[in-house]
Amino acid sequence: MPTITVLTPVFEGGHAYLHELYECLSGQKLPGDWRLEWVLQEDGQTGKPLEAVPDAPWISKGAGRWGGAARARTMGLGRATGSLLRCVDADDLLPDQDTLARDIDVLQSNPSYGWTVAPFLDLYPDGRLEPGPHPAPGPLPERVLLDGAKRRIPVMGTTLTARTDLVRLVGGWPALPGYEDLAVALFCEAVSRGWMQEQPGEVYRRHPAQQTAGAAHKDEDERRLRQGIVIDRAEALHASGWRWSPPAD
Numbered sequence: 001m002p003t004i005t006v007l008t009p010v011f012e013g014g015h016a017y018l019h020e021l022y023e024c025l026s027g028q029k030l031p032g033d034w035r036l037e038w039v040l041q042e043d044g045q046t047g048k049p050l051e052a053v054p055d056a057p058w059i060s061k062g063a064g065r066w067g068g069a070a071r072a073r074t075m076g077l078g079r080a081t082g083s084l085l086r087c088v089d090a091d092d093l094l095p096d097q098d099t100l101a102r103d104i105d106v107l108q109s110n111p112s113y114g115w116t117v118a119p120f121l122d123l124y125p126d127g128r129l130e131p132g133p134h135p136a137p138g139p140l141p142e143r144v145l146l147d148g149a150k151r152r153i154p155v156m157g158t159t160l161t162a163r164t165d166l167v168r169l170v171g172g173w174p175a176l177p178g179y180e181d182l183a184v185a186l187f188c189e190a191v192s193r194g195w196m197q198e199q200p201g202e203v204y205r206r207h208p209a210q211q212t213a214g215a216a217h218k219d220e221d222e223r224r225l226r227q228g229i230v231i232d233r234a235e236a237l238h239a240s241g242w243r244w245s246p247p248a249d
Contacts, residue, residue, distance in 0.1 A: 004030070004100055005037045005082030005164065009072030010090035012042070015049035017091040017205065022053040025088075029097045031104055041076030043068065049090070070173035070180040077172060085164040087181060092158065093203040095121060103161035106195050114192030114244055115162035117145075117155045117185060118201025125206070132156060137198035145189045146234050149182065149227070157181030159201040162188050166244055174233070176226045183230040190237035192244040 006025060010018055025038055035058065042049050042063035050061045064075045073087060084107060086100065094100065099118075106116045119134040134155050135144050148154030158181050170187035173180040188194065 002032075002034050003037050003082035004034060004084040004086065004104060004161070005039055005080040006100070007039045007041070007073055007076045007080060007085060007087045008090055009041050009043050009069045009076065009087075010049040011044050011066070011072075012046045012048050015052045015090055018049060018052040021088065021090060021093060024093045027097050028094065028100050031101050031108075034101075034104055036100065037080070037082050039076045039079050041072045041079075043072035068175075068177060070175055073173050073180075077167070080164055083164055084161055085167050086161040087158050088202070089158055091205045093123075093205070095200045095203050099199075099201055100161070102197055102199060103201070106197065107161070107163065110193075110195060111246060112193060113139075113195055114166045114246070115160055115185070115188045116195040116197060117161075118159040118197035118199065120156040120159055120202040120204050121200050123203050123205045129203070131200070132204070135196050137196045140189070140194045140196050143189070143238065145194075146186050146231065146238070149186060149231060149234075153182060155182070155185065155196075156202055156204055157183070157185050158204075159197075160185045160188070161201075163246065165247070166192060169244060170237070174230065176229065177222070179223075179226045179230055183233070186230060186234040187237060190234050191242055 025036065028036055030036060038059045040050060040059060040061050044066045045063045047063065053059065060079050062076060062079060103116050107113060120132045122130045122132055145154045166188055167184060174183050
């Protein structure tokens with residue numbers, strides 16, 4: 001049975017909205033005989049965030065030593081069984097019941113494509129939804145995300161749905177305190193073709209307690225450093241000329 005894995009890192013104190021995400025994922029309508037697997041990985045070993053959602057056969061819960069979101073995702077990746085992989089943060093949502101189905105449909109219809117991304121909606125505490133920046137829908141031109149990243153964030157990295165073996169091949173999430181989710185999209189772009197969805201793929205919750213709202217995340221010197229590390233690696237992948245292709249059936 002084909003499977004799409006949704007991977008969510010979560011830490012104690014960062015799980016206030018996790019049950020909402022559980023309900024959102026429970027309502028996803030997948031095409032054909034596809035099934036959903038939710039890999040929930042605590043960044044830490046308290047067990048408390050994992051108690052926020054019930055046990056179910058489609059949910060895989062795990063915990064590990066604290067190390068940040070990138071390491072939690074990597075630990076969770078070890079339990080992912082799906083051929084497609086999507087990361088959704090613990091305080092975010094999918095905008096409708098067909099979000100994952102759209103990603104599946106694109107990658108099934110375009111077997112030579114390695115990944116797809118989508119527009120996102122910012123959700124503010126007063127309930128406002130505002131669209132974020134994104135390229136035009138359809139097949140993405142080469143380097144459009146990388147060139148865009150040198151000016152501003154071109155897409156939200158957590159809208160990426162990619163073939164799981166491709167994520168593994170590009171090394172997954174770099175060990176950075178931020179920007180690691182967009183990094184994977186840039187690395188996938190460097191070695192494979194991608195598609196931009198027309199409809200939103202994520203509701204990104206803006207709230208005072210989110211890590212990206214903290215002073216440390218906004219430090220300009222760190223921001224330039226982590227962005228530079230990712231862009232340099234993506235440029236090196238482009239320069240290598242290596243291209244990923246899906247395995248033959």
